[in-house]
Amino acid sequence: MADNILEVKKLKISFRTNNGTVKAIRDISFDLKRGETLAIVGESGSGKSVTSKAILGISAGNAIIDSGEILYDGKDLLKLSEEEMQKIRGDKISMIFQDPLSSLNPIVKIGPQIIEALILKNKVSRKVARKEFNQKLEVLKQNMNASFGEEQKEKISKLIKDYNNFSIKSLELENNYNHSHATTLEVISKLENYLFLVSKEQKVNLNEDIKSFIGKLKDVTNGYLINKYIDEYSLIKNDLNNLLVEYKQDKTKEHQVVLKSVDVLTNLKSLLTRMISDEKPDFFSLGFYLYLNPDADFSANYDASTKEMLTEYLNKNFLDEFLVYVEKAIINSNKKSVELKKQVLDELKQLKAYFKAGNLVKSEALANVSKVGDLVTQSIDQLEVIKDSLAYTFKSSMIANTKSYFFSQKSNVKEQVRFEKQTAKYDELIAKGKKVDWKVVPMKIVDLDDLIENIVSKIERLEANYLSKIEDKDIDFAKKASLDLIEYFKAKASEVVYKVTKPMAKEQAIKLMEEVGISEPRLRYKQYPFEFSGGMRQRIVIAIALASNPDILICDEPTTALDVTIQSQILELINKLKKERNLSVIFITHDLGVVANMADRIAVMYAGKIVEYGLSEEVFYSPAHPYTWALLSSMPDLETTEKLDAIPGTPPNMIYPPVGDAFAARNKYAMKIDFEAQPPLFKITDTHYAATWLLHPDAPKVEMPKIIKDRIERMKQGGDSQDGK
């Protein structure tokens, strides 16, 4: 099962306006699995965009987040400060907006706009990776000490020190290698450019170009790239120098020299291509060997057998022993955390009872919460690679929720007093027969029971989570976990050394532009946004969004402003990139036709609530909520001839959200209960839920409208024959 990369829990957002508070989002929960596309569908004003903006932390200034949390990588995005949010926004979570023109800076060329993200992100991520690396190593050391006792202490600290030192050695090697690799790539692209110009019989600057190639190649000093081919390389270099000499002797023969240079440079290109296509050395084992034997040199004869030898050396002399220690440390840490979790479970039960009982006192409640919160924080297994978002955010969000409870308790009373006073004054003025040009600001009362329920549900979720974790794990889980941990260290280390320079970033940007389907990226790189058509602009926006290699991509109606052919090109592009980069995509749109192509799962939103969600096949082939029916039947397809079923009326005024089902007023199938109580989410299958009273066992059987029924019939039959066209 894929793990959840993003979880939205019980989110409620309202906006403060002059006429009262607009409840834009009312209690929605969903999760996004790694590598899947979740589509959020609904009319405008249903809260789709508000949700996505809340995830990115760019809600409007008058937005109030009433409750809920958005969990990502052990953090609650709603509680982060602006600085912390900036590290996530655009880096881990990127967004593509509806209008491509307004998301590009009109007076900056395309290239710098794409590069900007790359360079900014790199700076931050290197720092963060270094910090995380050190932290984890420190935790590992403590755990080792705890599990082996005093006499091993020296040994352990030596191991950790060794590990740290040779990691740094490997880092240095890898850094140099990366730099040379990038330079080589740059030279290759320049060579291509030169050869292209010659083949088109354009003028080239022979003298300076060749000089620049030679100069650049001096930077490719890294032995692991070049030493294997050093003979060939020096021959080519000689040839190049000869060409220069020939050119200087007789400048009238320039044309012939240029033609000669083509052969030499083609050779050079093929050599460089071979160089960079060689397998990257395993710097981890290499670094260890060089750390112990500083004088050794493998650069000329590094191949598969050397690699094997080095790996063996590393395993024998260090890693096998180290892994034993790591395993012990992991088992120790796990045991400790499980024990703590068992304790915490009792505490959680008490806390739940305390909150359920009511009659809360502020100081007592806060003390209780922070006590349990501390325990929960302690009980986290620090050596786990995948962060458990719920536990990480438990303390801070619980304290915030409790505080908001007591705050609203007071403010509710104040609000009541204010409202009564104002109404009395208003009535008095009216009674006197005066014209009143102001309105009574409506009362904003926070539902205290709701807040308590929110707190309790949070505790319950953590309980369920911990109960599942306490269960006995596999015997060799420690082995797996320790390997995972080593991989984690490696990944972090390579993040630390990954340094992006401007020319590198340019190459990367050009590659990205090619990837998103912009032809002649080298030319386009220097153009302004207004020189592009709508579809091309949207591609550039996608390139910028992808530049920092995000985990999550939010697409807010990316194709609404584009026409059919461009639309399907952009959708294909997003689908392709999603597969290649294992992106998770949140796709927001009102066009169900677009969704069918993209989505793995669909959530239908109406009036700030999710009314139906399920796999895309389920929602399209067996829709259950009347609103989904209405949406499906209001769009014509190629076979439709009868009158369209437009949804009558407009969405409800969200300042005074309806008591019952929000869709009831526009719903042909509404029953009496729809106006009285909100329907819960009824389960249809394991993955398919819908919030409508029609699914209640006591409800009368209602068939979906004929127009959709016919269409679904047609789809099921014609699924095979329709393809292609």
Place this chain on the structure above:
Amino acid sequence: MENREVLLKVENLCQYFRMGRHVNKAVDNVSFEIYRGEVFGLVGESGCGKTTTGRSIIKLYDITSGDVYFKGRRICAGIQSYKNAISLARKDAREKIQNLNNDSKLNPENKSANDEKIKEIKSQLNEIVKNNKTLIDLCKVDQKYCDKLYAKDLVKELEEEYKNKPKDAEYYKSLKIAKKARLVTQIQMIFQDPIASLNPRMTVQEIIAEGLIIKGITDKKYIQEKVYEILELVGLVKEHATRYPHEFSGGQKQRIGIARAIIMQPDMIIADEPVSALDVSIQAQVINLLNELREKLGLTILFIAHDLSVVKYFSDRIGVMYYGKLVELASSDELFAHPIHPYTRSLLSAIPLPDPVYEKKRVRMVYNPIAEHDYRYDKPTFREIRPNHFVYCNDVEEAKYKEQF
């Protein structure tokens, strides 16, 4: 279909825009007819000249060449083709004369015969120039004064009617209206963006009534009643008349745009992407409204859109445009059942449908005009491949397409 009345006829419409030295052929040699009471859909990707065609018909642009006939009267006429004809004839004549002159220099004995010929050529040229110039003058008159000519005719008719009757107040009232009558106002346009097409400083009443006031109606009570009636017709209520455009939602704004168009009692409406900027459910409302109005008022609609499923649902006949040229024209069922031109096929293959299984199998065809067509020697024209199904192709392709069916 043949005996239906042709309401609008577009012949060889060209609309070029000059951008410095470069000429942008936005619409190039487009011809079609729209019958009374039908919905004619025009599809194509953005930038292919659909909107320009619509705007040229309603005289928002001065067209470069070609003619547009509305109710049998020429309302737009371009002069570029006649100018080209003149310059071509001149060039031709100049060359011929030069050849003859050279001939006389070499062979002096032919001189008298050649002089005769030159005279003949010159007179022919003068004839051509004269003919074309009169045509140009006619075009200029039609282009500029078609409305006034129409008003004149109306006034004449009115006078005919009152020849034997005494001229009462009714007469003067209708005379005033007849004098201000405009032919082009019988074609109205609905614009794509409802927000940008409504003046934010005018109330709905002012916006809707503006056309009537320009038409010369001064009776305020009549105007108000008319506005209320139209508002009800498009699904709004009386109270909305005093509000400003920003107080409405997107769908309602588009309804105001429609109300403004139909209050002029037009015979034809050019709907330029009226639903592209709207939500799905509101889209359906607006389309249903247009359908109702069409039945009630007997409107003819030129429907410009890029959403093919909407066009298919709404239109009787469809024209497909690609880079300023009309590449295919057929009834909508025929077009979707038997798309012939490769561009149409690629367009049809790009339609997304609410069917996940079909969607995952759908393969988009890419249209590459350079690879598809070889127009180096044999220039393409608009030809009928199947009954009432026209395609832009050359001889080779015509044979190929005909073989397919």
